[in-house]
Amino acid sequence: MLTYDLTQRAQLSIYEYLYQCIKQDILDGVIAAGSRLPSKRMFAKHHQISLKTVENTYEQLLTEGYICAEERRGYFAASLGTDGRRSRYQSHIPFSAYCADNNPPCDADFTSNQTAIDLFPYDTWVKVMRGILSRRDPDMLKTVPFQGVYALRQSIAKYLYGFRGMTVSPDQIVIGAGTEYLYGRLIQLLGRKRIYALENPGYRKIAKIYQVNDVSWKYIDIDESGMQIDKLAGSGADIVHVSPAHHFPTGSIMPIGRRRMLLDWAEDKPERYIIEDDYDSEFRFSHRPIPALQSLNHNHRVIYLNTFSKTLAPSIRISYMVLPNKLMERYIQTMNFYSCTVSAFEQYALAAFMDNGYFERHIHRVKKYYRAKRDSMMKVFAQSRLRTYASVDEKDAGSHFLIHLNTSLSDTELKWLARENGVSLDCLSEYCETGKEQHAHTIIVNYSDLDEESFGRALDVLLLAVTD
Amino acid sequence: MLTYDLTQRAQLSIYEYLYQCIKQDILDGVIAAGSRLPSKRMFAKHHQISLKTVENTYEQLLTEGYICAEERRGYFAASLGTDGRRSRYQSHIPFSAYCADNNPPCDADFTSNQTAIDLFPYDTWVKVMRGILSRRDPDMLKTVPFQGVYALRQSIAKYLYGFRGMTVSPDQIVIGAGTEYLYGRLIQLLGRKRIYALENPGYRKIAKIYQVNDVSWKYIDIDESGMQIDKLAGSGADIVHVSPAHHFPTGSIMPIGRRRMLLDWAEDKPERYIIEDDYDSEFRFSHRPIPALQSLNHNHRVIYLNTFSKTLAPSIRISYMVLPNKLMERYIQTMNFYSCTVSAFEQYALAAFMDNGYFERHIHRVKKYYRAKRDSMMKVFAQSRLRTYASVDEKDAGSHFLIHLNTSLSDTELKWLARENGVSLDCLSEYCETGKEQHAHTIIVNYSDLDEESFGRALDVLLLAVTD
Secondary structure, rough: OOOOOOOHHHHHHHHHHHHHHHHHHHOOOOOOOOOOOOOOHHHHHHOOHHHHHHHHHHHHHHHHOOOEEEOEEEEEOOOOOOOOHHHHHOOOOOOOHHHOOOOOOOOOOOOOOOOOOOHHHHHHHHHHHHHHHHOOOOHHHHOOOOOOOOOHHHHHHHHHHHHHOOOEEEHHEEOOOOOOHHHHHHHHHOOOOOOOEEEEOOOOOOOOHHHOOEEEEEEEEOOEEEEHHHHOOOOOOEEEOOOOOOOOOOOOOOOHHHHHHHHHHHOOOOEEEEEEEOOOOOOOOOOOOOHHHHHOOOOOEEEEEEEEEOOOOOOOEEEEEEHHHHHHHHHHHOOOOOOOOOHHHHHHHHHHHHOOOOHHHHHHHHHHHHHHHHHHHHHHHHHHHHHHHHEEEEEOOOOOEEEEEOOOOOOOHHHHHHOOEEEOOOOOHOOOOOOOOOOOEEEEOOOOOOOHHHHHHHHHHHHEOOOO | OOOOOOOHHHHOOHHHHHHHHHHHHHHHOOOOOEEEEEOHHHHHHHHHHHHHHHHHHHHHHHHHOOEEOOOOEEEEEEEOOOOOHHHHHHHHHHHHHHHOOOOOOOEEEOOOOOOOOOHHHHHHHHHHHHHHHHHOHHHHHHOOOOOOOOOHHHHHHHHHHHHHOOOOHHHHEEEEHHHHHHHHHHHHHOOOOEEEEEEEOOOOHHHHHHHHHOEEEHHHHOOOOOOOOHHOOOOOEEEEEOOOOOOOOOOHHHOOHHHHHHHHHOOOOOOOEEEEEEEEEEOOOOOOOOOOOOHHHHHHHHEEEOOOOOOOOOOOOOEHHHHHHHHHEEEEEHHHOOOOOOOOHHHHHHHHHHHHHHHHHHHHHHHHHHHHHHHHHHHHHHHOOHHHHHHEEOOEEEOOEEEOEEEOOOHHHHHHHHHHHOOOOEEEHHHOOOOOOOOOEEEEEEEOOOHHHHHHHHHHHOOOOOOO
């Protein structure tokens, strides 16, 4: 049986990886011309992957002529002849470039924050996209306004009004290909010589963006209410980055008192701004949604950011920011030469998707799924032997929670032990610049892509680490 | 008859603008509920726009419930009731934000570099995109590798090998949402403290990108062979930006001697690099294509950039760069945390589009169209009265050419005179940092979006400016 090591695929999807492997083996003659490929069903079973994935792989190879199909007999490697050109560039692909991980296969991956992909409303998205494409509207081919397609900005404004209590104009909205991209624009807008403040612990990627952009930043400690304002005030920073609705990774919510203090801090000096990253505010399971900080401040000092990559699918790169009017004017003056980075078709499709109520329905469905999943994860934990040595910390929101573990292992040892036993995890201390000890022995569990059985097995693995 | 001033639409497409106007008028009660809208045919004729555009506008309004259709009677404004929510955010849209231009309607626009939109292979693109969507492949929803989808990088490598004589691996390719975006990444990769060299005259947007990124640059004069190497050597710059296959806007081609000198300059110091922007190399009308500078240098000192926005449609935001191996390693080390900025569906669609030969066919068709268009433009010029007072400068390539005019007007006066008479144009001197006088009285004609009649009328307008 043809066997490929799926743990070696690293960043490639299973589909892409298998497609590449089989193609390469046919090109290299490892699979001889005329030889029969395993049946799709057998191949899927053998690799423990979905039949659909194998079907897609075979179909792609068929379309490109690497294999042929014979009715009732199956699939066969095609005879390719000698094509110097093709093999010449093919020989340049070092698969090893993607393969850094020599660990045993991962049974439970706590680090994967892929949205529940099975919930993506494929049928509706396909219907909407077909509708957009079938318009064959030449206008959709023309340069998109630098802020993004007007119809989408309008749908977003409507959405923010209805679901986040924010009254904003489509003219304040800038659409971009991902939140990281918009962070880059904000550095250019606010200035590279300002000092930026980040939460400690907090989302680490922002510091990486600041680093490659030669921007200075300070880490400000958070407590259970979020960023500590006295420490912020003493830091010299003028721009602060927060996620008040659901902090990553602690999950804390900034209460109204702290919010007011933060806004007061910003109002204290003319060019101070708060960047509010509302990355998963949609997924709040009980009570009313937490209003956005932006909605308390009438467009003065809060820059609001959100993304559809989290709510729809990681591979759909559409994010947006809402700028205070003053900054929007500055953006128009200094940066309207930049083209919008999101292709028009997808912007029009998303606008139609939102306007028809599909987005709302999708969020509702995902939320229901997360809530049920979270509940069953809690049940698995409550029934596990680990419960005596650990506690769960979760805030009724989002797609991750924390586990505090009684262990004498260091976090590095804990991670290593888990990985050796098929569990991939990150610790809270990895998101800390200082105070790693204070936040030690705390595991972050992203559960959106996790099933109950492997979670149960993973909890048993963690038993290896505990101390009475 | 319902009349909207299409000159006020600025950055909006006609479709979007009309959609917004009619919607707003219905919301504001300017078009009363129940009142009949003009027939699509009449409305199109009245505004001198395509019937298709009006059909799309009406259909969108119909879908969203702003208008209703009655068989054989036509379209009527719907009765919306009072919806405070809707009107509240609606009232924030200042259309005036888009309307800076109070000039008379433009009869000929020499500045529009929109690709010939009528040539976009809508049917094929729709077919390919439908094929991609109908796979319903969950893998396509997952996070895309930071360099871009492998299948697309492979298609690009194949294309570059076949059409630009470049032997590159898919692993050297980084896909991004537009060339501007990739310029930003290059600044982060090469360093903000380096000095960058730009062509004078040359494409101005790059300087704007450097400016908002706090990067220093020097302008280096070009002659008919391109950048003057002695001036470059004396400038202190280590990174140089060129378009050797077809300089914008002069159209000059860098001959092999100058190319060698430029490569020698780069090899002279360890961290010198050449950024080769190959933006319209596909559109060379006669003789063999000019090989890419990159192909002379075996992946050492040349960073190659190209875009599909120019060849397919401005609203499709897919560009790529090919990095020398050394820089690719550095990119992986310092910037692999950045997510790819192009949505997966469009990357897979483009890969399939290329692999099936559709891209090649499309390029061939557009090239044929441009060549024929260029030829007929030359005929219009040869038959015009202006020919006695002007000469054309074109290099058998691309979608623009130059007209040198005998005039005693300054370029500012020339532009103003033209604009007052319905011709929108840019002069070569606007692309100069120094030496504006030397390049004065030279008009850039982007002809891809221009028709022969309006070009003829525009040449008559230019007669107003000439001196014997």
